Amino acid sequence: MPNEQRNSRELWRQFAGPNLGYIQQQYEIYAENPEAVNPKYREWFERWGAPEIDADAAPPAVTAERPAGPSVDARLLKQAIAAGKLVWNIRSYGHLAADIDPLEIGPRAEARMLEPESYGLTKRDLAALPAEWVWEDAPYPLQNGWQAIEKLMAAYTGTLAYEFNHVQDEKERKWLNRQAEAELPSSSPGSDQRKGLLKKLIASEQFEDFLHRTFVGQKRFSSEGLDVLPALMDEIIHELTNDGARHILMGMAHRGRLNVLAHVLGKPYGNIFSEFHHSPNKNLIPSEGSIGINYGWTGDVKYHLGANRSIPSGQTAETRLTLANNPSHLEFVNPVVGGFTRAAQEDRSAPGYPSQREEKAAAIVIHGDAAFPGEGIVAETLNFNNLRGYSNGGTIHVIANNKIGFTTESHDSRSTHYASDLAKGFEIPIVHVNANDPEACIKAARLAAEYRTLFHKDFLIDLVGYRRHGHNETDDPETTQPLIYRKVKAAPSVSVLYADKLVREGVLGADEVEQMRQEALDRLKEAYEEIKQKDYEDPVHQPAKVQQTPPESPVKAETGVPVETLRRINADLLKRPEGFHVYPKLQRILERRADALNDGEKVDWAHAETLAFATILADGRPIRLSGQDAERATFAHRNLVLHDIETGAAYCPLHGLPDAKASFAIHNSPLSEAGVLGFEYGYNVYAPETMVIWEAQFGDFANAAQVLIDQFISAGRSKWSQRSSLTMLLPHGYEGQGPEHSSARLERFLQLSAEENWTVAYLSCAAQYFHLLRRQAALCGTDEARPLVLMAPKSLIRNPRVASPAAEFSSGSFRPVLENPGTGDSPELVERLVLCSGKVAIDLAEALEKPADEVKERRDWLHVVRVEQLYPFPAEDIRAIVERMPKLKEICWVQEEPKNMGAWSYMEPHVWALAPAGVTVSYIGRPERSSPASGFQQVHSFEQQMLLSHALTYSKRLAQTTGR
Numbered sequence: 001m002p003n004e005q006r007n008s009r010e011l012w013r014q015f016a017g018p019n020l021g022y023i024q025q026q027y028e029i030y031a032e033n034p035e036a037v038n039p040k041y042r043e044w045f046e047r048w049g050a051p052e053i054d055a056d057a058a059p060p061a062v063t064a065e066r067p068a069g070p071s072v073d074a075r076l077l078k079q080a081i082a083a084g085k086l087v088w089n090i091r092s093y094g095h096l097a098a099d100i101d102p103l104e105i106g107p108r109a110e111a112r113m114l115e116p117e118s119y120g121l122t123k124r125d126l127a128a129l130p131a132e133w134v135w136e137d138a139p140y141p142l143q144n145g146w147q148a149i150e151k152l153m154a155a156y157t158g159t160l161a162y163e164f165n166h167v168q169d170e171k172e173r174k175w176l177n178r179q180a181e182a183e184l185p186s187s188s189p190g191s192d193q194r195k196g197l198l199k200k201l202i203a204s205e206q207f208e209d210f211l212h213r214t215f216v217g218q219k220r221f222s223s224e225g226l227d228v229l230p231a232l233m234d235e236i237i238h239e240l241t242n243d244g245a246r247h248i249l250m251g252m253a254h255r256g257r258l259n260v261l262a263h264v265l266g267k268p269y270g271n272i273f274s275e276f277h278h279s280p281n282k283n284l285i286p287s288e289g290s291i292g293i294n295y296g297w298t299g300d301v302k303y304h305l306g307a308n309r310s311i312p313s314g315q316t317a318e319t320r321l322t323l324a325n326n327p328s329h330l331e332f333v334n335p336v337v338g339g340f341t342r343a344a345q346e347d348r349s350a351p352g353y354p355s356q357r358e359e360k361a362a363a364i365v366i367h368g369d370a371a372f373p374g375e376g377i378v379a380e381t382l383n384f385n386n387l388r389g390y391s392n393g394g395t396i397h398v399i400a401n402n403k404i405g406f407t408t409e410s411h412d413s414r415s416t417h418y419a420s421d422l423a424k425g426f427e428i429p430i431v432h433v434n435a436n437d438p439e440a441c442i443k444a445a446r447l448a449a450e451y452r453t454l455f456h457k458d459f460l461i462d463l464v465g466y467r468r469h470g471h472n473e474t475d476d477p478e479t480t481q482p483l484i485y486r487k488v489k490a491a492p493s494v495s496v497l498y499a500d501k502l503v504r505e506g507v508l509g510a511d512e513v514e515q516m517r518q519e520a521l522d523r524l525k526e527a528y529e530e531i532k533q534k535d536y537e538d539p540v541h542q543p544a545k546v547q548q549t550p551p552e553s554p555v556k557a558e559t560g561v562p563v564e565t566l567r568r569i570n571a572d573l574l575k576r577p578e579g580f581h582v583y584p585k586l587q588r589i590l591e592r593r594a595d596a597l598n599d600g601e602k603v604d605w606a607h608a609e610t611l612a613f614a615t616i617l618a619d620g621r622p623i624r625l626s627g628q629d630a631e632r633a634t635f636a637h638r639n640l641v642l643h644d645i646e647t648g649a650a651y652c653p654l655h656g657l658p659d660a661k662a663s664f665a666i667h668n669s670p671l672s673e674a675g676v677l678g679f680e681y682g683y684n685v686y687a688p689e690t691m692v693i694w695e696a697q698f699g700d701f702a703n704a705a706q707v708l709i710d711q712f713i714s715a716g717r718s719k720w721s722q723r724s725s726l727t728m729l730l731p732h733g734y735e736g737q738g739p740e741h742s743s744a745r746l747e748r749f750l751q752l753s754a755e756e757n758w759t760v761a762y763l764s765c766a767a768q769y770f771h772l773l774r775r776q777a778a779l780c781g782t783d784e785a786r787p788l789v790l791m792a793p794k795s796l797i798r799n800p801r802v803a804s805p806a807a808e809f810s811s812g813s814f815r816p817v818l819e820n821p822g823t824g825d826s827p828e829l830v831e832r833l834v835l836c837s838g839k840v841a842i843d844l845a846e847a848l849e850k851p852a853d854e855v856k857e858r859r860d861w862l863h864v865v866r867v868e869q870l871y872p873f874p875a876e877d878i879r880a881i882v883e884r885m886p887k888l889k890e891i892c893w894v895q896e897e898p899k900n901m902g903a904w905s906y907m908e909p910h911v912w913a914l915a916p917a918g919v920t921v922s923y924i925g926r927p928e929r930s931s932p933a934s935g936f937q938q939v940h941s942f943e944q945q946m947l948l949s950h951a952l953t954y955s956k957r958l959a960q961t962t963g964r
Contacts, residue, residue: 082119089113092165094156102436139182159434166424200231201495206520215276223256224468230263239449241313245362247344251337252366253330265307269527275302300719325720327711330371334381339682341392348622351660358393369419370405380675389667394452397460402467407480420462428458435465554778559771560811602803606637608766612773618659626667627695673704689781699730699744714752725785732791733839734896736940743932750906753871760871762791762838767804771814816874824863827884831861836894841866898929
């Protein structure tokens with residue numbers, strides 16, 4: 001026998017052993033089609049040739065006579081299949097047996113599926129199997145199947161635990177498993193890295209301890225029990241920066257926030273200590289059971305404040321770190337950070353949709369373990385991951401899991417095993433990590449950053465630890481969790497555990513550890529001594545005085561556009577790509593716009609909006625518009641994205657404008673209000689030069705986003721000096737559609753109005769809309785930027801009384817007050833002044849066109865004035881009108897909404913303040929109600945006619961007063 005053949009046979013015998021018959025079968029398949037066998041077998045066949053069998057040496061099971069067909073040891077095959085099931089379950093459920101709970105606070109799950117006995121296997125059985133059968137792609141040599149199982153169990157059940165099997169993309173899942181099985185177990189930090197990590201842990205712990213001892217009784221919502229959090233975030237930032245991110249956008253609630261501000265954002269200790277030192281209730285001990293909120297000195301409590309920092313990311317480049325301001329509404333910052341990130345990634349300088357570079361910016365969001373499954377805004381935000389208008393290349397989520405929410409344990413706060421289980425529905429990979437193993441935490445951070453960079457998708461780290469104190473530092477948790485806090489009190493901190501480990505392993509000495517602690521403490525003491533020596537006056541936040549708008553302000557600027565320019569733009573808007581087929585009915589509607597700017601014609605609401613957008617783009621201002629039906633609009637009036645009826649291709653006319661100098665983005669949003677509105681607000685704050693518009697499907701639905709309206713949009717400027725020019729279009733008006741399709745809750749926005757925090761408007765003509773949009777665009781990015789709350793029309797969209805002639809677009813600007821045409825022509829005779837806003841003004845105008853049935857068909861006693869801008873209240877404009885009416889007896893506010901809703905409660909004191917002596921102020925409208933509107937059309941119609949009649953009828957009281 002030639003040596004070459006003998007060597008080949010020996011190699012096959014050593015490798016395959018009792019399964020040589022099966023290998024022979026695979027070779028027969030290979031001979032016919034090499035691509036049909038496992039790549040590993042194909043490699044062996046190409047290298048060693050056919051698996052020839054020496055009959056004298058072959059096992060009896062292989063050589064025994066049997067019917068024609070492949071020769072296989074059935075018992076070994078069955079064991080191999082069982083071993084494969086075991087391996088699958090180790091990868092899928094190894095996390096259930098993992099060491100991820102530092103104090104073993106939570107219940108342990110059943111994990112019998114990880115025991116070989118559950119599959120009829122023994123250690124001996126597994127040892128008899130070739131390692132390749134059990135772990136086909138093992139990254140290093142293994143002796144047998146049992147060793148493969150041991151290594152896999154070590155990889156999946158240690159202080160790092162993985163959930164990847166819900167990730168459907170096979171390429172991603174294989175990459176993730178490879179990281180868990182090969183890359184992470186083989187990676188270990190060097191001595192200098194381990195010392196640096198210990199230094200960060202000590203700094204984190206000393207900071208919290210110093211605050212606790214120095215500012216007794218004050219709240220700080222410490223990170224103790226999750227002391228590794230700042231180091232974890234630092235590592236994620238480091239990895240993302242190395243991968244090219246130049247903007248890192250972060251959001252988190254108050255737990256651990258001060259520590260992150262100090263050690264990740266670089267906020268000086270002295271600044272933080274000042275906020276404690278000068279807190280108004282610094283010497284007060286809250287009464288038993290009180291939450292005891294301490295007020296900071298910059299408009300909000302200190303553990304809600306954000307910060308910015310720039311760090312080097314190359315020889316010439318820098319990376320900007322931003323931690324978003326966040327109220328106590330925990331997870332509601334999530335979509336805001338998503339908007340920040342998308343804004344940082346997009347280039348809005350060219351026409352069309354803005355170009356996006358996902359590697360340019362990245363988001364990190366820190367969640368609470370009770371809030372992540374408990375707050376619906378989390379699911380709304382996770383849903384953005386792969387949506388065209390909202391994706392940001394992947395957010396890295398970290399659950400700061402201290403196993404408790406205020407006083408509620410996990411078994412009362414969620415129905416799932418893990419706090420992170422919600423993420424599975426969005427195919428987000430999950431790593432659970434023991435917060436007492438800092439090196440494992442750093443590995444988790446690197447894995448998250450690498451996955452995000454490679455696949456541009458979300459990743460979640462469940463950082464499992466505990467909470468050293470109660471919900472806040474004056475709360476005693478032992479009253480509700482005595483057993484848990486018995487363990488907590490006895491538990492050494494992670495810096496102590498890690499220091500002991502490094503000392504045992506000879507990385508450093510105990511004296512070096514003590515020196516690190518002393519240096520960290522000295523830095524804290526030095527910063528505190530500095531602030532004590534300064535003579536501070538407590539800078540308690542005071543509302544800014546309302547200043548008169550200067551003449552050169554964009555608020556007063558002309559917003560008209562020459563009619564020749566409008567006609568040229570209008571013609572361009574009607575052009576289509578060659579061969580593009582618009583839906584015929586829609587094409588006819590759009591073609592009617594061709595003559596709308598001619599003499600004798602008028603421009604309707606939707607056309608005015610399109611012209612406003614086009615001229616804003618021509619001015620170089622980018623626009624972003626979103627909403628649940630923004631492309632077409634709920635009422636089918638906008639149609640800014642056209643669809644070819646033959647190919648389905650989409651085309652936006654605003655993208656084809658030769659005059660456009662900036663991007664126009666329009667996106668149909670998911671069925672979400674809070675998430676989407678938060679995203680748009682964040683986008684606008686981070687890109688203030690952009691005109692950002694959110695349109696509610698119906699204005700009523702904005703109440704599903706009330707937290708964003710209350711805590712961010714209305715108050716962000718006052719609390720955080722955070723400027724926004726976000727525009728909210730909220731369809732509003734009573735057309736008999738019932739309680740949920742009538743009111744945008746105007747009263748709530750007016751109740752929130754103060755310090756000139758925004759503009760609230762309710763318009764009655766298309767030209768006013770045109771000018772207001774252009775004014776709002778001019779304010780973007782300036783010191784005068786304010787959000788705009790617009791009660792948008794529904795039925796008025798197509799009402800001819802709302803349309804405006806071309807002349808009203810070519811000159812002038814937005815007018816806060818309009819006088820109704822046809823009334824007030826003889827101001828010296830006016831006795832009743834009717835003030836109104838929006839749709840009811842058009843209803844009054846329509847009613848006034850009918851012949852009067854009282855007072856000898858004269859209405860010179862009546863004047864109707866439309867208050868187009870409700871806030872800031874246009875007192876001077878209305879006062880100037882009032883002063884022209886010497887016989888005025890009564891000022892009436894007319895509205896469709898119930899008396900306890902709408903604008904009446906806001907308007908009444910303002911109107912009284914400008915009413916001349918002897919003039920009464922009265923209300924005309926529906927009575928007080930608990931529901932916004934009637935659900936019966938006939939009731940609505942009757943009430944509407946009654947209030948119109950009352951407003952336009954010469955009242956008996958007025959007749960008695962005047963002698964008529």
